[in-house]
Amino acid sequence: MTLTVIAPAGSSLKANPVHIAVVDDEPPIRTLLRNCFEAEGYRVSEAASGAELTKLVKAGGVGLITLDLTLGNESGLEIARGIRAESQVPIIMVTGKGDLIDRVVGLEVGADDYIAKPFHLREMLARVRSVLRRSGAQADRGATTSAMEVIYRFDGWEFNLTRRELNQPDGKPCSLTTAEIDLLAVLVKRPGHVLSRDAIMDQLKGHDWAANDRAIDSQVSRLRKKLDGDSEATSLIKTIRGAGYSFTGKVIKA
Template sequence: MNEALRILIVDDHEDIREPLAAFLARYGLSVSTEADGGALRERLRREQFDLILLDVMLPGEDGLSLCRHVHEHHGIPVILLTAMSDPADRIAGLELGADDYVVKPFDPRELIARIRSIFRRARMAPRALSRPLGGSQCYRFADWQLDLSKRELRHAQGRVVELSAMEFRLLKTLLEHANTVLSRERLLNLMNKADAPVFDRSIDSQVSRLRKKLEDDARHPRLLRTAWGDGYLLSADVHLLAT
């Protein structure tokens, strides 16, 4: 990995964050550490990072709230460090904008693999993972435009709709296979190509949330349609454009 990549570890347990920082530094990463949410917010006002490793159970403001803040205001990839074993809790973190999670206790080598995976997916130069490259691509469909660099969904009338990390991955997958019925299993397989954890029982709820954002009437969808017994399809002419 490139030594210019900057990692911020936020964990209130010194016996976790400091050994982890030393381990990551052995891979050529530039690593900083903080112990709580207030320090994280202050650090982000002064510095830029390429990735944040964020503990969920922090004193004061918890990691899930901080993850939402980072996703909405900084656009920096986040890996949650969590002791939560319930898939529903982990899904909640992904829906708030986390790019991945690692369950404690974990093998640091697994964390390295997940960090590499996120940097591969981002396809951005070091020190610029939170900023779009010059020029970007977007999908245009119906009255909508999805900017892939900004992860921004914009209506033709100008309003911007926020998407969670999982909603973005789901919509991108549907756009890549427009006018094709995708079973839940097929959707899972396609979304997992990005090395992102997705859970079968979450697909229906993600489709429902996305439908409410896309459709004028979510009860009678015309874009994100259900093929009863088979799965879902996005029914629209889709164009991939350079902007």
């Protein structure tokens, strides 16, 4: 594998509690990314296999995973699917250049972003910061007061956009990935409007959707399943054939 290595400008050693798991079966790549992330103050652990990654995640404290899709005889997609079944830790998938199908499937199994090889270290750092920012891992929760919170309510659901939390009508939390939270935020802000895929992609700043419809369709499908189960007939997210999607819930902003 060939990486374009450019040292990030303005690197700092300030303390940062976020723990990044670097998953790759090539030791030089793991070392390269470890050095890059540690130079920015992140805590880093390495894993060469799905089993090693699972141990790290179960031990707790992992704030983000960079996961190569090709790990010897293992499938990075299957590893991601297994992690996502147990945890909502953000995942950045590392794919081969041009592997569009893998990227789409990666989003389908719950990855938050992806980066194609070869990549610049500066680009990788930008992706990490963007995903962490969206996931709230670096947010100062203590500075948030209820008076400042932005809350949307619809059909018994409560979506706290400030805290990036969604509660079901029975009050139980609904676990969403960072990408699903961002998508829901776009939809609830424009209830009743038909949003084309291009319009949704334009609103989802910070995500790289490779300008393909299937990536958005996959995210909508995952979010719809969590909101409605498998019934599109009573879905809060309607598919408008040939046009896009529309959020049909009656939204009240608190």
